[in-house]
Amino acid sequence: MRYHDSIIDLVGDTPLVKLSKVTEGISATVLAKVEYFNPGGSVKDRIALRMIEAAEASGALRPGGTIVEPTSGNTGVGLAIVAQQKGYKCIFVCPDKVSTDKINTLRAYGAEVVVCPTAVAPEHPDSYYNVSDRLVRETPNAWKPDQYSNPDNPASHYHSTGPELWDQTEGRITHFVAGVGTGGTISGTGRYLKDASGGKVQVIGADPEGSVYSGGTGRPYLVEGVGEDFWPTAYDRTVADEIVAVSDKDSFQMTRRLAKEEGLLVGGSCGMAVVAALEVARRLGPDDVVVVLLPDGGRGYLSKIFNDDWMADYGFLPTAQDEATIGEVL
Ligand code: PMP
Numbered sequence: 001m002r003y004h005d006s007i008i009d010l011v012g013d014t015p016l017v018k019l020s021k022v023t024e025g026i027s028a029t030v031l032a033k034v035e036y037f038n039p040g041g042s043v044k045d046r047i048a049l050r051m052i053e054a055a056e057a058s059g060a061l062r063p064g065g066t067i068v069e070p071t072s073g074n075t076g077v078g079l080a081i082v083a084q085q086k087g088y089k090c091i092f093v094c095p096d097k098v099s100t101d102k103i104n105t106l107r108a109y110g111a112e113v114v115v116c117p118t119a120v121a122p123e124h125p126d127s128y129y130n131v132s133d134r135l136v137r138e139t140p141n142a143w144k145p146d147q148y149s150n151p152d153n154p155a156s157h158y159h160s161t162g163p164e165l166w167d168q169t170e171g172r173i174t175h176f177v178a179g180v181g182t183g184g185t186i187s188g189t190g191r192y193l194k195d196a197s198g199g200k201v202q203v204i205g206a207d208p209e210g211s212v213y214s215g216g217t218g219r220p221y222l223v224e225g226v227g228e229d230f231w232p233t234a235y236d237r238t239v240a241d242e243i244v245a246v247s248d249k250d251s252f253q254m255t256r257r258l259a260k261e262e263g264l265l266v267g268g269s270c271g272m273a274v275v276a277a278l279e280v281a282r283r284l285g286p287d288d289v290v291v292v293l294l295p296d297g298g299r300g301y302l303s304k305i306f307n308d309d310w311m312a313d314y315g316f317l318p319t320a321q322d323e324a325t326i327g328e329v330l
Contacts, residue, residue, distance in 0.1 A: 008085050011038055011045040011078075012160045016168050016291065021261035022254070022274065028175075028281040028288035032274070033165065036266065036297035040077040043161075043295040047184055048078030050156035051145045052086065065141040066091060070132040072098040072106075073225060074296055075147050080109035091139065093132040102300065147182050148232035154188035161185065162192025165291055173201055175284070177277040178293040179226040179269045180205045180213045180243070183235020185293060190239040205240040206269075206276035214245035222248045222304075222314070225295060226269045244276035249316045251275060252305050255298070259306070265298035268305050 004010060014037045019030045035043035055061035067083050069075065072094035083090045090111035094103060095118040103113050114135065116128045124130065136142045147153050165173055176193050178186045190203035210219035211227025218229025223246075231237075248268075255271030258264040277292035284290065304310050311317045 006085050007039045008045075008049060008082055011049050013164060014038060016165075017262075017264070019262055019274070019292075022257055023278065023281065026278065026281045026284075027286040028284040028290055029286075030277055030281050030290045030292065031169070032262075032264065033161070033291055033293045034264065034266075035293060035295050038078075040074070040081050041297050041299075042074035042077065043185060043293065044074035045078040045081065046156045046160050047147060047150075047153045048075065048082045048145075050159070051147070051150050051152045052079070052082050052088075054152040054155075055143055055145070056086075061088065061143040062141055063087070065089075065143055066139050068093070068132060068135045068139060068142050068144050069146070070094075070128055071147070072102050075145075076106050076111065077109065079145065080106055080111040084110050091135055093128055093135065095128050099303075147184065148234055150234065153182055153184035153234045154191070154236065157185050157188025158192045159188075161189040161293070162196070165189065166193060166196045169289055169291065171197070172289045173197075173291050174288045175202045175204060175277075175280055175290040176293075177204045177206060177273055177280060177290060179273045179295065180207050180211075180235065180240075181226045181228070181269070182232050183213075185295070187234065187236035187239050189293070191236065194239065202241050202280075203239055204276060204280050205243040206273045207243050207245050208251070208272065209245045209247050211245075214243045216245070223251050223268045223272050224301075225267070226272060242280075244279055246272045246275045248314070252311065252316050253318055253322070255301075255305050258294075259298060264294065266294050267296040267298055267301055270294035270296070270298075271305075 016031045023030045038045040066089040068091045070093040076092045080090050093114045096115050097118045116131050136144045193201040207214040208221035208223045208227040210216040210221045251272035254275045255268050273292050281290045
């Protein structure tokens with residue numbers, strides 16, 4: 001019989017798929033690392049597993065313990081799955097702007113979700129930050145992973161994503177492109193690939209226009225999961241050789257093309273990363289191998305990116321002029 005003992009044995013070892021339609025006119029090979037094949041549907045399963053196992057080993061997380069983290073998204077799903085399988089409780093703190101679908105997903109996995117008002121200042125006792133700090137203090141046996149400062153976030157990528165890519169490309173990868181949120185993916189994977197290649201692999205970060213990584217001030221953007229208004233310690237500034245800023249419009253139009261042309265129903269940060277990867281690949285030749293990491297699937301974005309009315313409200317639907325120049329712009 002061929003089976004796995006637990007769903008968490010399926011974290012990692014995600015496939016690489018060649019992009020063949022959106023790469024028209026490009027001679028380099030562009031491969032996508034499709035992270036929605038992880039059991040929780042995103043790259044964040046990797047960090048959840050390593051952060052929890054490291055906390056067990058250090059004694060920070062003890063039997064019967066409770067994991068408390070301010071998260072509404074992919075990290076919450078990864079933590080919830082690993083926690084239930086290992087017998088821990090989870091309490092997630094979310095701002096009230098988070099969709100009910102996301103909250104219901106976390107609850108479906110057995111997590112408790114505390115919703116806080118968005119319209120209060122960070123120092124208010126009911127703010128997202130204060131509530132999660134208070135829950136950590138008041139819950140017996142509580143542990144807060146804090147993906148923004150936890151070194152096991154980038155370490156999970158150094159020990160899984162990086163070696164997988166080196167092995168899958170038989171050491172032929174020349175460029176690695178990933179979006180930057182906490183910075184864990186690019187720092188850990190990028191560092192491993194630099195080490196394995198003797199510094200040859202070029203590492204490129206993709207960032208929403210307005211975010212600090214590409215020189216912005218933290219001005220708002222709509223792509224979820226990437227960009228920041230501060231510099232997290234999980235991000236190692238010495239790894240990326242280049243940061244490419246991408247607009248919401250280009251990110252979302254590419255996200256829709258990935259579904260329509262490549263059969264990849266993925267999230268908006270995936271479209272963003274692919275725009276950056278193609279910008280890089282356009283400068284390269286036939287011996288180059290560009291790998292772009294696609295963090296999650298598109299099901300969580302059906303009422304936004306894949307909804308024409310939402311796209312039209314923001315002016316993101318392609319115009320006739322966009323269509324005419326799509327090969328050059330995207
Ligand atoms: N895309 C999505 C959808 C994410 O949830 C995240 C994680 N915040 C990222 C990209 C960026 O990954 P990282 O935090 O490792 O930089």
